[in-house]
Amino acid sequence: MxxxxxxxxxxxxxxxxxxxxxxxxxxxxxxxxxxxxxxLAPMLERTTPAVVAVAVTGTHVSKQKVPDAFRYFFGPNAPREQVQERPFRGLGSGVIIDADKGYIVTNNHVIEGADEILIGLYDGREVEAKLIGTDSESDIALLQIKADNLVAVKRADSDKLKVGDFAVAIGNPFGLGQTVTSGIVSAMGRSGLGIEMLENFIQTDAAINSGNSGGALVNLNGDLIGINTAIVAPGGGNVGIGFAIPANMVNNLVDQIIEHGEVRRGVLGVSGRDLTNELAKGFGLNTQHGGFVDQVMADSAADEAGIKAGDIIVSVNGRNIKSFQELRAKVATMGAGAEVKFGLIRDGDKQTVTATLGETSQTTETAAGAIHPMLAGAALENNKKGVEITDVAQNSPAAASGLQKGDLIVGVNRSPIKDLKSLKTKLVDQQGAVALKIKRDKSSLYLVLR
Structure with a gap:
């Protein structure tokens, strides 16, 4: 039986x-x-040669302030900072996307800080790679190698994915060598996880472990649907909750890096929040998915397109979105100058507007409200010493919080922060009031966000 x-x-x-x-x-x-x-063997025979191992070596440099008492003991010429260097090695995965030009996509966190990047090909060859460009906010990096007889993976339209579609993860977990696992697409448009600044993940239950980062998530045809990036691992191992960056998002970022040598971030010029049940009821809406627009920046792409505060953006280029976070990720990775159609609901009526995205590099004006509602209206930019407020819109939540242009955010409560990513990580789990440590001119102060 x-x-x-x-x-x-x-x-x-x-x-x-x-x-x-x-x-x-x-x-x-x-x-x-x-x-x-x-x-799956016939498909994998064609696809696995396009997935590579990525081995990196480098040196972590850390600086620690020397106490004044110690400096006094050794005299006025004693150093103000103590510099420590610690060598490191790392392993990850990558995907060949162009066999002729030798382009390989991986995660930024796999190669970050590396002095040397070595690629292990499927046939056993080892080739040194050149870093072409990165985008830390979406965690994508583009490498290039010079080698013959390379095999590239075909890229699928990830916007056509549906929950329940089969998915296969290929990578090099724990340095064991190439490994294949299978599962399904568990969810789409995952965001608000605090993993990256820009989040629009495919969730899958295909087993992903340490070393799989940068590897391929493919469909049953062997076409690339995503780049494996992160897992939820309460106990330190795989529990069937893995995340991949969608192929379409990767395509947009890679094209910008190849053309410009960097990502030229697209900006719509709105601040907002996810559409909640309370907001939907208040506006008499049947839908509970989309991004609610709190504010439209003057003279921005959104302003010129006719988007208004109170609009609910429900689709991007005809594809439905679930949240403001997903909207932000899609816009920011499309690139400056892109023409984008936005479906929105205004006063219960559906409309479609077309906007030509503005340009920014590291500034994330539209990200501020997503990091914390009371930061909406502030333009944030990474600074060597923290996160700089480069602009504050009048009558915005950020202005009401007391933030001013030129302020430098250096801490959240009693924890220091060094960049936008760490600021978001500190704020994502905070409940109730939170205190930002600010450096303004030559003084320090705390501003409370409620």
Whole structure:
């Protein structure tokens, strides 16, 4: 009975795979000993050569202030800072996206701070890689190698993914060598996790572990649907909750890096929040998905397109969005100058407007409100000593909080912060009032956000 049930299950899965829309003939199960059983082997034979191992070496440099008493003991020429250097090694994965030019995509956190990047190809060759460019806020890096007989992965349209689609993760977990795991797409548009500044993740239950970062998430045709990036691991191991950066988001970022050598961030010029049940009821809306616009910056792309405060943006280029965070991630990775169609609801009526995105590099004007509602209206920029307030819109929540242009955020409560990512990480789990430590001119003060 057990064998009959197994054969029946195999036959049913074979039938479902053969009927799946868009599935290539090569992905259909093969025959083994006269029985047709499902196998991903034919697809993987074509796809796995495009996934590489990434080994990095570098040196972490840390600086520690020397206490005044120590400096007094050793005289006026004693150093003010103590510099420590600590060598490090790291392992990750990458995906070849252009065989002719040798382009490889991986995560920024895999190669960050590396002095040397070595690529391990599927056939055993090792090649040194050149860093072309990175985007720390979305955690993408582009590398390039010079080698013959490379195999590139074909990229899919990740906007067409649906929950329940099959997904296969390929990478190099724990330095074991190339490993394949399978699962499904568990969710789309995951954000607000505090992992990256720009979040619009594909969630999957395909097993992803340390070393899988930068590897491929593919569909049953072997087409790239995402770059594996992070996991939720309460106990330190895989629990079936992994996240990948969508292929379309990767495409936009890579194209900008290749063309400009950097990411030229697109800016819409709005601040807002997720559409909650309370907001939806207050506006008499049936939908509970979208981004609620709190404020539109003067002379911004949104202002010129006719977007107004109180609008609910529900789609980008015809694709529905779930949250303001997803809207922010899509806009920021499309690139300056892109023409984008936004579907919105105003006074209960559906409208479509077209906006030409503005440009910024590291400034994240639209990100401020997503980090904390009372930062909305502030333009934030990474500074060597913290996060600088480069502008504050009049009558905005940021202005009401007491923030001023030129302020430098250096801490949250009693914890220091060094950049936008650490600021977001500190604020994401805070409940109730929170105190920002600010350096203004030559003095320090605390501002409370409620």
């Amino acid at each position: 057990k064998s009959k049930l197994s054969l029946l299950s195999a036959a049913l899965l074979t039938a479902s795979l053969s009927l799946a829309p868009g599935l290539s003939q090569a992905a259909i199960p093969i025959a083994v000993e006269g029985q047709s059983i499902p196998s």
